[in-house]
Amino acid sequence: MIYCVEDERNIRELIVYTLESSGFHAKGLESGQELMQEMEKELPDLVLLDIMLPGEDGLEILSRLKASEVTREIPVIMVTAKGAEYDKVMGLDYGADDYITKPFGMMEFIARVRAVLRRAGKEDREQDVLQIGDLQVQIKQHQVLIGDRKITLTLKEFELLKYLMENQGIVMSRDRLLGHVWGYDFDGETRTVDVHIRTLRQKLGSYGDMIETVRGVGYRIGG
Numbered sequence: 001m002i003y004c005v006e007d008e009r010n011i012r013e014l015i016v017y018t019l020e021s022s023g024f025h026a027k028g029l030e031s032g033q034e035l036m037q038e039m040e041k042e043l044p045d046l047v048l049l050d051i052m053l054p055g056e057d058g059l060e061i062l063s064r065l066k067a068s069e070v071t072r073e074i075p076v077i078m079v080t081a082k083g084a085e086y087d088k089v090m091g092l093d094y095g096a097d098d099y100i101t102k103p104f105g106m107m108e109f110i111a112r113v114r115a116v117l118r119r120a121g122k123e124d125r126e127q128d129v130l131q132i133g134d135l136q137v138q139i140k141q142h143q144v145l146i147g148d149r150k151i152t153l154t155l156k157e158f159e160l161l162k163y164l165m166e167n168q169g170i171v172m173s174r175d176r177l178l179g180h181v182w183g184y185d186f187d188g189e190t191r192t193v194d195v196h197i198r199t200l201r202q203k204l205g206s207y208g209d210m211i212e213t214v215r216g217v218g219y220r221i222g223g
């Protein structure tokens, strides 16, 4: 569960929508007070905290979270329209894990969220399902769905798709894909990656187009 504290409704809804369409559970909250109420019910894996809030501001909320033993370990990403270095330093001094300035690209945003969760060791719990549009990778079940339709993949195709989706929006080199999916001691050629991407695209049908070839580098999904 990710809590997003943001007083501007449009931004709050956009962030929650973006998180949910990437397979996270997220809840939008308007104030520090609402955040504290939700904390009583469920502790989140991550808090996204706007700095400019009416009443208690984001930095005050952050220091409150960091002052309590119960909430101290919850990672926090500060989200703000204020790009001033001063805010950035303040946020990080108070113990924020990262800082993102509005307006931001959604792909970058999701990549930052994943990076913070990964560092906090919470990624596994959050990442049972990876999703782009109707394309869904269910990690525990080892299953890929497009809408209701089940797609049968080989183990390597599955691992390849999973890795690309975990790094959504980021160009992955053939060497990196080869290393991750086949193992760094694998003695094959990078062409192996191309062959598997080709069969993966075929099996995904119209969704195969989402895997983009980045010439001379490698592949990217959801770029």
Ligand code: CA
Pocket (backbone or CB within 6 Å): 006, 007, 008, 050, 051, 052, 053
């Ligand atoms: Ca605000």
